[in-house]
Amino acid sequence: MASLKVEGATVCFGGNVALDGVGFAAERGRVTGLIGPNGAGKSTLFDVVSGLRRPSSGRVLLDGRDVTRLGPARRARRGLARTFQRLELFGRLSVRDNLLVAAELGPERRHAARTVSEIIDRLGLAGVADDLADAVPTGVARLVEVGRALAVRPKLLLLDEPAAGQDAEETERFAALLRSLAADGTAVVLVEHDMGLVMRVCDHLHVLDLGKIIAAGPPEAVRRDETVLAAYLGES
Numbered sequence: 001m002a003s004l005k006v007e008g009a010t011v012c013f014g015g016n017v018a019l020d021g022v023g024f025a026a027e028r029g030r031v032t033g034l035i036g037p038n039g040a041g042k043s044t045l046f047d048v049v050s051g052l053r054r055p056s057s058g059r060v061l062l063d064g065r066d067v068t069r070l071g072p073a074r075r076a077r078r079g080l081a082r083t084f085q086r087l088e089l090f091g092r093l094s095v096r097d098n099l100l101v102a103a104e105l106g107p108e109r110r111h112a113a114r115t116v117s118e119i120i121d122r123l124g125l126a127g128v129a130d131d132l133a134d135a136v137p138t139g140v141a142r143l144v145e146v147g148r149a150l151a152v153r154p155k156l157l158l159l160d161e162p163a164a165g166q167d168a169e170e171t172e173r174f175a176a177l178l179r180s181l182a183a184d185g186t187a188v189v190l191v192e193h194d195m196g197l198v199m200r201v202c203d204h205l206h207v208l209d210l211g212k213i214i215a216a217g218p219p220e221a222v223r224r225d226e227t228v229l230a231a232y233l234g235e236s
């Protein structure tokens with residue numbers, strides 16, 4: 001069964017249609033990519049899925065249950081976690097404490113310290129665990145954001161440009177992490193501009209342009225799609 005299904009989602013900001021009847025799906029055990037030019041509606045779709053924005057029409061289903069009318073906290077309790085394009089860390093807390101705050105909200109709150117240690121190991125953050133979040137480089141801060149999302153043991157993980165600011169080696173490790181999360185049974189949704197990363201890690205891609213899905217399928221098929229190539233013309 002699909003872990004996430006979005007049907008006909010429409011969102012308008014004044015006269016600007018950010019999402020125009022968007023359908024989307026993501027499954028456990030897969031990395032699903034959501035790509036498209038700036039302003040396409042990717043972050044808005046994440047807002048709709050996570051419950052931060054109510055669509056004017058359309059539905060969101062988690063494991064087959066309609067959650068369109070549920071707020072973000074109740075969706076989180078059903079196993080949804082996300083990161084934000086704009087970093088949302090507590091700058092004056094250490095990396096470890098940022099993770100701890102998140103873990104204390106999750107299903108393993110009674111073993112939060114153990115959960116945090118495990119995440120620090122998995123993400124390779126041991127060397128910066130006691131640094132203030134403000135003081136770590138952007139690429140590392142994004143990894144901490146991912147760690148905060150993982151601390152609640154999500155079944156569905158939405159990542160909004162998590163690799164921005166990472167160097168090539170960090171991106172390589174990150175790709176391996178995404179594959180291992182999928183292998184653990186998580187449904188991972190990746191919004192990312194690094195096409196090399198997207199093509200390497202995604203099992204399936206959806207392409208959004210001007211609020212509409214213009215293509216979907218395996219990465220090799222999508223990269224050859226004429227409509228997709230046209231949408232990206234003018235973008236580097």
Ligand code: ADP
Nearest residue numbers: 013016018036037038039040041042043044045
């Ligand atoms: P993406 O993440 O693909 O770059 P967004 O979802 O951020 O795109 O934006 C989609 C469209 O909606 C853009 O035209 C953007 O200007 C507009 N938009 C997004 N958020 C808001 C908002 N809070 N108020 C008004 N317009 C918005």
Ligand code: MG
Nearest residue numbers: 042043044085
């Ligand atoms: Mg965005």
